[in-house]
Amino acid sequence: MMVGYLFAIVAFLLLGLKKPISPVLLIISAVFSFTTEIIWVKGLVFSLVVLLLVLYTVVIVVVLYVEQVPQKLKQKRQAEKEEEELWAGKI
Secondary structure: HHHHHHHHHHHHHHHHOOOOOOOHHHHHHHHHHHHHHHHHHHOOOOOHHHHHHHHHHHHHHHHHHHHHHHHHHHHHHHHHHHHHHHHHHOO
C-alpha cells in the first residue's frame, strides 16, 4: 500500500513541475488509491485519509481534463523542443 502513496506523491510532484506524463500518472494513482480503499473497506476498516486521497485525486483528474491541461502541456513541450532545435547550432 505504501507504493500507492509514494506513486501519488510522485504524480503530484510531476504535475507541479508541469510534465506532460503527470495526468496519466494521476489516473493510475487514482486507481491505486481506489483499490487501497476497497481493500480497507473489505477488511472492515475505514480510513478517512485514503478516502480523501481518492476523492482529491479524482477531482484533480477531472479538472485537468475539463480544462484541457494535457493538451496544453504537450503543446508547451513541443514549443520547448522547437526552441532547443532553433538554438542548437547557434550557441
